[in-house]
Amino acid sequence: xxxxxxxxxxxxxxxxxxxxxxxxxxxxxxxxxxxxxxxxxxxxxxxxxxxxxxxxxxxxxxxxxxxxxxxxxxxxxxxxxxxxxxxxxxxxxxxxxxxxxxxxxxxxxxxxxxxxxxxxxxxxxxxxxxxxxxxxxxxxxxxxxxxxxxxxxxxxxxxxxxx
Numbered sequence: 116x117x118x119x120x121x122x123x124x125x126x127x128x129x130x131x132x133x134x135x136x137x138x139x140x141x142x143x144x145x146x147x148x149x150x151x152x153x154x155x156x157x158x159x160x161x162x163x164x165x166x167x168x169x170x171x172x173x174x175x176x177x178x179x180x181x182x183x184x185x186x187x188x189x190x191x192x193x194x195x196x197x198x199x200x201x202x203x204x205x206x207x208x209x210x211x212x213x214x215x216x217x218x219x220x221x222x223x224x225x226x227x228x229x230x231x232x233x234x235x236x237x238x239x240x241x242x243x244x245x246x247x248x249x250x251x252x253x254x255x256x257x258x259x260x261x262x263x264x265x266x267x268x269x270x271x272x273x274x275x276x277x278x
Contacts, residue, residue: 134149171278
């Protein structure tokens with residue numbers, strides 16, 4: 116019975132919080148509407164999610180979010196320094212292929228979105244076999260180090276969350 120009302124509880128919670136943040140007004144009306152949005156969207160879209168992703172420890176999700184927020188802040192500062200102070204002749208843009216150990220489509224989507232949200236990097240393509248991402252980096256003198264950082268910092272955490 117609970118699964119019919121809350122088919123995706125984490126999505127319900129996320130949508131409710133996001134709506135309250137977007138409304139920028141913390142009234143009872145905003146809260147009620149946020150809860151309605153948080154309940155309605157997952158309920159209406161549940162038939163389109165035949166295989167629900169298995170999400171592990173919620174503490175790991177919070178840890179992942181904090182790591183990504185921190186990396187976005189650091190990357191903003193780094194990109195600003197590159198744009199303002201680095202001459203074009205010293206810039207080393209690169210395409211990096213990141214082989215994937217994760218196989219769940221939701222985990223791959225979160226990883227690709229995380230890479231794209233981080234300033235200075237962009238996920239350009241998922242390989243046809245789904246086993247690697249093609250990432251463009253604004254400045255990557257050592258492409259292997261970028262690949263290793265993505266795998267250890269993001270993919271390893273996502274593997275713990277989704278498996």
